[in-house]
Amino acid sequence: MTTRTLQFKIYRYDPDTDQKPYMQDISVEIDATDRKLLDALVKLKAKDDAIAFRRSCREGVCGSDALNINGRNGLACLTDIASFPEGKPIVLRPLPGLPVIRDLIVDMTQFFKQYHSIKPYLINNDPPPERERLQSPEEREELNGLYECILCACCSTSCPSFWWNPDKFVGPAGLLAAYRFIADTRDQATSERLDNLEDPYRLFRCHTIMNCVDVCPKGLNPTKAIGKIKDMMVQRAI
Amino acid sequence: MSAKVTVRKFDAVIVGAGGAGLRAAIQLSEAGLKTAVITKVFPTRSHTVAAQGGVAASLGNSEEDHWHWHMYDTVKGSDWLGDQDAIEFMCRKANECVIELEHYGMPFDRTDNGRIYQRPFGGHMSNFGEKPVRRSCAAADRTGHAMLHAMYQRNVKANTQFFVEWMALDLIRDAEGEVLGVTAMEMETGEIYAFHSKATIFATGGAGRIYYSSTNAFINTGDGVGMAARAGIPLEDMEFWQFHPTGVAGAGVLITEGVRGEGGILRNANKERFMERYAPNAKDLASRDVVSRAMVTEINEGRGCGPNKDFVYLDITHLDPATIMKRLPGIHEIGIQFAGVDCLREMLPVVPTCHYQMGGIPTNYHGQVVVPGKRTQNEIVPGFFAAGECACASVHGANRLGTNSLLDLLVFGKSAGETAVDELKKSPKSHKELPADAFDRTLARLNRLDTQKDGSNVHESRLDMQRSMQKHAGVFRFDKLLKEGVQKILEVQKDVEKTEIKDKSKVFNTARIEALELDNLIEVAVATMVSAEARKESRGAHVRDDAPDTPERPNGRDDANWLKHSLWYKEGNRLDYKSVNLRPLSVDTIALKTRAY
Numbered sequence: 106m107t108t109r110t111l112q113f114k115i116y117r118y119d120p121d122t123d124q125k126p127y128m129q130d131i132s133v134e135i136d137a138t139d140r141k142l143l144d145a146l147v148k149l150k151a152k153d154d155a156i157a158f159r160r161s162c163r164e165g166v167c168g169s170d171a172l173n174i175n176g177r178n179g180l181a182c183l184t185d186i187a188s189f190p191e192g193k194p195i196v197l198r199p200l201p202g203l204p205v206i207r208d209l210i211v212d213m214t215q216f217f218k219q220y221h222s223i224k225p226y227l228i229n230n231d232p233p234p235e236r237e238r239l240q241s242p243e244e245r246e247e248l249n250g251l252y253e254c255i256l257c258a259c260c261s262t263s264c265p266s267f268w269w270n271p272d273k274f275v276g277p278a279g280l281l282a283a284y285r286f287i288a289d290t291r292d293q294a295t296s297e298r299l300d301n302l303e304d305p306y307r308l309f310r311c312h313t314i315m316n317c318v319d320v321c322p323k324g325l326n327p328t329k330a331i332g333k334i335k336d337m338m339v340q341r342a343i
Numbered sequence: 344m345s346a347k348v349t350v351r352k353f354d355a356v357i358v359g360a361g362g363a364g365l366r367a368a369i370q371l372s373e374a375g376l377k378t379a380v381i382t383k384v385f386p387t388r389s390h391t392v393a394a395q396g397g398v399a400a401s402l403g404n405s406e407e408d409h410w411h412w413h414m415y416d417t418v419k420g421s422d423w424l425g426d427q428d429a430i431e432f433m434c435r436k437a438n439e440c441v442i443e444l445e446h447y448g449m450p451f452d453r454t455d456n457g458r459i460y461q462r463p464f465g466g467h468m469s470n471f472g473e474k475p476v477r478r479s480c481a482a483a484d485r486t487g488h489a490m491l492h493a494m495y496q497r498n499v500k501a502n503t504q505f506f507v508e509w510m511a512l513d514l515i516r517d518a519e520g521e522v523l524g525v526t527a528m529e530m531e532t533g534e535i536y537a538f539h540s541k542a543t544i545f546a547t548g549g550a551g552r553i554y555y556s557s558t559n560a561f562i563n564t565g566d567g568v569g570m571a572a573r574a575g576i577p578l579e580d581m582e583f584w585q586f587h588p589t590g591v592a593g594a595g596v597l598i599t600e601g602v603r604g605e606g607g608i609l610r611n612a613n614k615e616r617f618m619e620r621y622a623p624n625a626k627d628l629a630s631r632d633v634v635s636r637a638m639v640t641e642i643n644e645g646r647g648c649g650p651n652k653d654f655v656y657l658d659i660t661h662l663d664p665a666t667i668m669k670r671l672p673g674i675h676e677i678g679i680q681f682a683g684v685d686c687l688r689e690m691l692p693v694v695p696t697c698h699y700q701m702g703g704i705p706t707n708y709h710g711q712v713v714v715p716g717k718r719t720q721n722e723i724v725p726g727f728f729a730a731g732e733c734a735c736a737s738v739h740g741a742n743r744l745g746t747n748s749l750l751d752l753l754v755f756g757k758s759a760g761e762t763a764v765d766e767l768k769k770s771p772k773s774h775k776e777l778p779a780d781a782f783d784r785t786l787a788r789l790n791r792l793d794t795q796k797d798g799s800n801v802h803e804s805r806l807d808m809q810r811s812m813q814k815h816a817g818v819f820r821f822d823k824l825l826k827e828g829v830q831k832i833l834e835v836q837k838d839v840e841k842t843e844i845k846d847k848s849k850v851f852n853t854a855r856i857e858a859l860e861l862d863n864l865i866e867v868a869v870a871t872m873v874s875a876e877a878r879k880e881s882r883g884a885h886v887r888d889d890a891p892d893t894p895e896r897p898n899g900r901d902d903a904n905w906l907k908h909s910l911w912y913k914e915g916n917r918l919d920y921k922s923v924n925l926r927p928l929s930v931d932t933i934a935l936k937t938r939a940y
């Protein structure tokens with residue numbers, strides 16, 4: 106089997122033993138069957154069991170293995186090894202803007218706090234009918250591009266507005282979720298949801314920098330969803 | 344590692360926050376009970392998220408359907424090893440559970456008249472096996488994702504208390520056998536806690552990672568099953584593992600059966616639609632065990648595809664591209680990512696891949712864990728419940744039908760939750776005192792791991808286990824290989840008992856977590872190999888060379904001797920058996936019959 110050596114520069118920090126973080130140079134042999142960055146990371150961990158990172162489904166649906174890869178946020182399991190330039194080390198860092206727990210593992214508390222702040226659940230106070238609530242295929246279509254979010258945080262942690270105000274700005278992932286419920290014909294809380302975002306920071310800190318769109322591993326467009334919420338704010342102000 | 348254990352008290356503790364755990368949590372939280380949900384990953388990272396094709400319910404939104412037909416298909420799919428009371432219960436509850444999900448906000452696809460979209464799926468037929476029926480309720484090919492998020496969201500609304508990135512380590516049982524909670528590790532700090540509870544619900548999922556080639560996530564390590572085995576609970580029907588026909592060759596990533604439900608066709612190297620020979624009626628939509636064996640037979644007889652003739656093709660190039668992009672967008676993405684194939688124009692290389700654990704912790708249809716006792720073969724273990732893939736109700740018997748797994752976790756997650764609520768509300772009681780040795784097993788395991796010298800490597804031992812399972816207990820099973828497999832896996836078990844980790848940090852020590860997971864995986868692997876070696880017949884997913892298809896024993900099934908559930912006990916590595924419940928709740932028994940599609 107053909108093997109190849111990959112060079113890495115990896116952010117390491119174990120608060121139990123390290124005074125401060127450092128970048129470690131390390132290499133690993135991979136096989137032709139190792140297609141994705143995650144395959145290489147698993148091999149690295151077999152070599153040095155102390156390298157800490159999250160991973161689970163390895164197929165881009167669970168959102169565990171978001172990293173900063175050569176300066177850009179992405180999922181290790183969806184990043185092709187073949188996409189890396191030859192002869193240059195692959196630089197891996199934890200997602201920017203969130204506190205580091207250890208190595209490539211960040212504390213996502215603030216990210217989820219913002220997600221939870223938009224009331225990410227259907228609100229419909231009518232007594233539930235016997236059968237399903239009806240929704241036309243066209244109405245359902247409105248949720249495409251919104252419900253597929255995997256909460257990996259690639260978007261919010263690539264957003265300068267979120268870096269500066271993670272406690273005040275909901276961030277692209279949370280706002281995408283907010284619009285997912287606003288756009289759902291079964292949800293009755295649109296005006297409450299808009300009230301919840303009517304604030305100089307929560308929604309309006311989005312300056313359409315569009316890093317979120319650029320990095321989303323699922324090809325979603327939070328900026329567009331945010332734009333629609335802003336439009337609705339304007340509409341109801343008139 | 345410090346031996347300090349902090350005790351926290353809850354009415355109920357749920358271990359696992361996949362579909363079954365989240366569904367049970369909704370029940371408990373909405374009933375106002377003090378509930379803790381312990382999960383080693385953030386809830387939406389649980390493997391339910393990867394389910395694709397749909398959830399079964401006889402809603403009849405596109406054509407006539409009936410729960411009784413669904414029940415018949417499930418019994419037949421199980422090769423009559425499923426318990427018919429539990430199967431009737433599940434099929435009758437399906438509509439209610441799916442409608443509830445819709446009310447929680449799940450974004451199902453819709454029919455033109457606004458109802459939940461349904462597609463055909465393997466083994467699901469109308470009118471007691473006549474022709475395929477549209478029973479699988481779907482959200483594109485992301486049903487599990489849509490479902491898991493909807494249930495997590497409902498839990499956010501219900502204010503459920505989650506302990507995220509906490510790993511449960513061992514079950515706490517007292518001398519009377521009553522379950523009083525679990526020990527657990529907070530992964531961020533490495534601290535050990537005990538969750539002292541009146542009801543303990545396991546919803547820890549399967550252990551597909553015992554095999555080398557698996558559709559399962561890294562986290563599917565059978566933690567609940569391992570904990571139960573160590574605490575003296577027998578494991579039921581562990582020889583039955585589902586090999587999904589369509590894992591991406593090489594990568595193992597799942598390609599939903601919904602692809603065939605939408606019209607996809609399996610082809611061999613001659614481009615032949617070979618399923619017509621193996622299942623003339625259902626063809627590509629025969630039950631999964633049947634399709635997987637047909638594929639392996641094609642490959643073994645030299646009609647495999649590719650340079651090594653080691654896979655077959657899944658062809659959807661004849662379907663309307665718009666339909667593919669609407670109904671199967673995730674598959675299009677997976678094809679490009681993991682096979683380098685655009686399925687609109689090229690065929691997908693697929694191979695049977697380990698997918699689902701039919702067996703598990705024995706329960707009744709109320710979600711209560713049951714074990715053989717002095718009076719009956721199904722005595723309730725007080726305080727202990729299980730639901731979803733880690734449990735064995737048994738609704739899947741020797742082979743699960745596609746879309747019945749999401750249904751299982753909904754129905755039995757809810758049922759376990761309801762039963763626990765009933766018990767706690769009807770007869771309020773205080774916490775029973777923890778036994779003096781409550782934490783001993785956990786502390787001994789942690790201490791052993793931290794002080795191990797000259798031990799074995801976790802990665803190597805795990806690979807040894809996975810390769811042994813793949814070689815000795817695969818799609819087709821051979822007496823000689825199974826016998827060797829038992830010896831081999833017991834050797835691997837010895838290595839696992841002395842795993843050594845280099846990383847001794849207290850902070851988010853993933854090496855320690857992987858070693859602790861391997862303790863659970865190996866219990867499942869041993870149970871599987873020993874149970875499989877002992878079952879001298881072919882049934883469902885368990886097919887052996889020395890139990891061939893004969894007129895006396897069609898398909899090699901031996902009802903006279905083997906119409907019974909296996910029970911494997913860790914202590915003494917011994918097997919016991921219990922009878923299958925052939926009596927449904929309200930309808931007539933679905934009588935034993937030769938299985939053909």
